[in-house]
Amino acid sequence: MKESDATGVIRIQDMEAQVFKALLHYMYTDSLPKTKKRKRRMSMCQHLLVAADRYNLERLKLICKEKLCGHIDAGTMANILALAEQHHCHGLKKACFSFKCSSENLRAFMATEGFDHVSRSCPSVVKELIAMLSA
Template sequence: MAQHLLVAADRYNLERLKLICEDKLCKRIDVSSAATTLALAEQHRCPSLKKACMDFLYSPGNLKAVEATDGFEHLATSCPVILRELIAKLVAL
């Protein structure tokens, strides 16, 4: 539900609600939600949520598990720039 509220909050410029939703989503990042949450963060300009997702994905074990999800395919097609950014940061590590 927080994802839908975040979209509405962004659409209607309800910044406080948007921040609350970001905070809730940051606490619930896991293998099944990381890729779709990252796409959501990118599409709705949520820098703290994007950072939390990227930090989760920086772990090689997490990245490999997320790559096997349908959400990763969605991320690749909807936000290819994010994948390039993720790869660049992983190469730099």
Template sequence: MKESRTQADVVQVDDMEVPVFKALLWFLYTDSLPEMSKEDEDAMYQHLLAAADRYDMERLKLMCEDKLCEYIDVVNSTTILTLAEQHHCHGLKKACFSFLSNPANLRAAMASDGFKHLSRSCPSIEKDLMSMPES
């Protein structure tokens, strides 16, 4: 006997890529982060953090926040800082500010496209960064 599938059987999840949704489901069933390739981790943890915040999954959010602290560098520091501000990740925000407290890191980050996005998205954070003392 073949079951019929109707539109009611389909759950549409907008604004989330399939690998992120699969990772979210993995976490729901295992209470752990899925294995992923090293080159995908940084971006995946960013998307997974946003999904965790969207669905109020605080433990997953904290796990992603912790992992992202390991990936902060000149290239992505402003992108991660923007993410931290938008999703209220105080530990991640603090880690970004710590990284950017180095004047060389701050200068390089301010020259990036990510800084332009940060300036538009989170103007108060831009002001905080501009007021950081140069050593």
């Protein structure tokens, strides 16, 4: 592989070692590694979604989508929505939009710093949201 050096070592520059280890775990077992803490599990699913998109692992992408859909709230939605948009995960994006349908959830989301982040990084998503709300 072109990434290897003279010693035969392949370096993956843009992925944390623990994420790569979890990716290998999935590839060998067809399951995600067990983690006890919710926040750690959510973070790993987000990183694995990126890796799944990069390496075209559609089943892993689907597993991560299902896990993330179950943890959408006002505090996590911005990151999840940005990931969904950037990595072409339409089902996850749809789940985020469904969460925002309630005016209470939308107000809570708009009060977070994450809303500002999504507005800057994915303005098309904000346009979609406005179009959806005005329909």
